[in-house]
Amino acid sequence: MTVATGNTALTGRTGKRLIVVVGAVLATVLVWAIGEPVLGHDLVVTGPGQPxxxxxxxxxxFIAAASSLLGWAALAILERFTARALTVWTIAALLVLAVSFVPFLSVEATTGSKVVLALTHAVLAAVLIPGFVRTAAKIS
Structure with missing residues (x-):
């Protein structure tokens, strides 16, 4: 009997990170689906001087996918150039999360809409950060 012990498409680092990205996007879409169609919070925002x-x-x-892929790219680049890639990336990811809440101070939207949007940010980070941490290159 032969047992395959190769690096298949979804068990390697790339496959695992792709699963994390898909999971983060799906989690964000789920928050939107509950917040807008189910709970009725129409996610309409108006920025200063904007329609x-x-x-x-x-x-x-799209925003969830783009953010996730940018995070993946940043981690991959850091892994090529520094032994502390995971530490640097995690701190940067947490800072990006914190900064992502700043626009809530200047946009006009209902409280419910702002809560749903804030939850999309938090859920994306809650899936993406630990997911990418688990896939990071381990230093021995």
Whole structure:
């Protein structure tokens, strides 16, 4: 009997990180789906001097995917150049999360909409950060 012990598409680091990205996007979309269609919080935001923007499913999914892929790219680049990649990336990810809440101070939206949007940020980080930490290169 032969047992395959290769690095298959979804068990290698790239595959695991892809699963983390998909999970983060799906979790964010789930928050949107509960917040807007189910609870009825229309995610319309108005920035200073800007027209009102209705954040729908496609915008939420795109922003979550783009943020996740940028995080992945940043971690991969750091892993090539520093032994402390995971520490640097985790601190940077937490700072980006904190800064992502700043626009809530200047945009106009209902309280419910702001809560749903804040939850999308938090859920994305809650999946992405520990997920990427688990896939990071281990230093022996």
């Amino acid at each position: 009102a923007t209705d954040l729908g499913l496609s915008q939420i999914a």
